Amino acid sequence: MDTKPAPAPFAPWNDPAAVPLIRFEGVTKRFGDFTALQDINLQIYPREFFALLGPSGCGKTTLMRMLAGFETPTEGTIWLDGKNIAPVPPNKRPVNMMFQSYALFPHLSVWDNIAFGLRRAGQDKETIKARVEEMLRLTRLDQFARRKPHQISGGQRQRVALARSLALGPKLLLLDEPLGALDKKLRQDTQFELMDIQEKTGTTFVIVTHDQEEAMTVASRVAVMDAGRLCQVDTPQHIYETPNSRYVADFIGEVSIIEGRVESVAEEIAISYAEGQKPIMTRCAETVSPGQSVFYAIRPEKIWVGSEPHPDRINSVQGTIVDIGYLGDVSNYHVRLDSGQMVKALMTNAERYAASRFTWNDRVWLSWSRHAGVVLTS
C-alpha cells in the first residue's frame, strides 16, 4: 500500500518562493497631524485568511480602507498582484469589501443587491442570473431572494453582504468587523461558515476585528496592531505561545507578566523576580545577558495548582488564593505569591468536585515547566 505524502501545511509566508498578493512597502498614512499608520511593511499571500487585530483607533480600519481604495497612502506603496494600486479608484479594483454596517441597498431586494456589482460590470442577463443563484446557494439564502433587507434577520443580512461582495469573484475580499453585529452563538457559527466559504471560493480574505477570539478562530495569520504599527504578524498559535512583546501577550488571551532580572544564562536562564525567592527557570529563545531586566509572561493554563509542589516541574512557588472563578469546565484562580505578585492560573475540572479542593485564602503551590512561559524584553 503506497502512502501519499501528507499535504504540506498551508504556510506560504515561510516559502521564500511564494509571491505575495499584497505587499505594503513603508506605508504611512497621516490625517492632518495624526499619524494613523506608521511605516507598514506587510505581505499577504493568495488564499490567506488574514486578520488585522487591534483595539479601536489602532489603524486597522485605515489599512483595510487603503486596500479598498477609499484612502490613499501618504507615503509608501501598496502592491496588489504586482501593480501599484494607489492610482486605481475603488470601482476599478479587483477588491470587494463587506462593510461593518453591511451597507445593503435598502431599496433593492436580496437578489438585486447581489446582482448589483455584476450589472455594473455589464455582464449579460443569463450570466448574472447564474452567478446570483450560485451565491444564494453558497450563502443558503435561496428562499429570501425576493425579500428586502429590512425583511430578513441580522444573520441573513450578514450573509447577503457576504454574497454581494463575493459575487464579482474578487481577488481579495475585505471584511470589516463582519460579525460584530451578531450575537455570540450566531457569531461562532458564522465564523466557521466564513472559513468554509473562504476555502470553497479560494479567495484571499482580509478581516478587521477587535475580537481576538474571532481572529484566532478564522485566520491563517494574525497581525496585531497598536497605535498605527504592526506589533506582530504570525500564525494564531505563534501569536499566542510566543508573543514578541508584553503588548501582544496581554492583548491576546490571559497572561501573568512578572518583571525580573536575568541572573544567569545557561541551558535555562534564571530570572530573579523577588528578594529571597528561588529564581524562575526557563528556556529562552532570545539572547539575553545576565543583569538584563526582562518580563516573564506565562499563560494561566500552563500553571498547575496543587497543595504540594508538582514533582516534575522545575518552577514551584507558594501563594494564597485571592479569587476563584468557577466556570464549570474550568476554574480561574488568582493567586498572590508570597513576594506580592498576582498570578493567574487555570485548572480543568477534570473530576467532579475537583474545584472544591481549594477555597479562598488557601495556601497553594503553583508549578510550571521550563517551557511554560516566554521571556520578553519589551
Place this chain on the structure above:
Amino acid sequence: MRMNPRRLFLIAVPYGWLLALFMVPFLIVLKISLSDTAIAIPPYMPTLDLSAGWAGIREFFSGLDFENFTWLTEDDLYWKSYVSSLWIAAVSTFFTLLIGYPVAYAMSRAKPEWRPTLMMLIILPFWSSALIRVYAWIGILSSEGYLNQILLWLGVVDEPLSILNTPLAVYIGIVYTYLPFMILPIYAALEKMDESLLEAAEDLGCTRIAAFWRVTFPLSRPGIVAGCFLVFIPSLGEFVIPSILGGSHTLMIGKVLWEEFFSNRDWPVASAVAVVLLLILVIPIVLFQRNEEKNA
C-alpha cells in the same frame, strides 16, 4: 374584536379632528355647490329648514341638483383655468425640485456642526409674512426693479425686461415661496442615508455619478415625492402669487374661485369649482398611495 376605551379614545381624537375640520366643511361646500344662487343671506338656496320636519328635509334634497357642475363644462373659462393651473403648478414643482434637490443634497453633505445653521436659513423666511415677501418681488421684477437695474448696469440687456405680470413672474414667485417645502423633506431623506452605501456602490463598480443615480437618488425618492406634493398641491390652488405677480393674463383656478366668491357672489358655482379642484387633487393622491403601499 373589542376595543378598550383607551384605544377607542386615542383613535377618536384624530378621526374627530378630521371629521370636524375636513369632512364637515367639505360637506358644507358640496351642499352649496349643489344649490342655486339667490339674492339672500346666505346667497344660495335651498337652506335646510328642520322646523318643517320630514317634509322640510325632502324639500331640501329635491332642491339640490348638478346644474353648477354642468355650467363648469359649458363655459371654457373653467377648464382652461384648471389646465393652466395644473401646468403652472407642474412647471413650478419641476423647477422647485431642480433647485431644491441640490440645496438639500449640499445640506446633507455639510459638516454636522453647520447643518442647524443651514436649516435655520431655510426656515428663516417663514418668520415674515408670505404676502410681504411676494410683494417684495414686485420691487425686484418690475421694469424699474433691482433685477432690471442690475442687468442694464451689467450691459446684459439694452432695455428693461418685462417679467412682472407674466407667467414667468408667477413661476418665480411660486418657486421662491415653496422652495423650503421641497428642501426639507428631501433633506430629511438624504440626511439619514448611511454613507457607507455609497462606498459600497463604488466598491461594486459604480463611479461616483453612477452611485448617486443608483443609490442616493432612489433612496431620496420618498423625500422627492413628499416635496413635490407639498409644492404641487398648494400651488395648484394658489391665489396670492398669480394675483400679485401674474397680472390679469395669468389664468389660475384660485383666482377664478376668488372672483366667483367675491366679485360675482356666486357661491354655488364657486363651491363647484372648489369641489372639482379637490377631486383633481384627491384622485391622484389616492392612486399614488395605493401604489406606494403595494411597493412597500
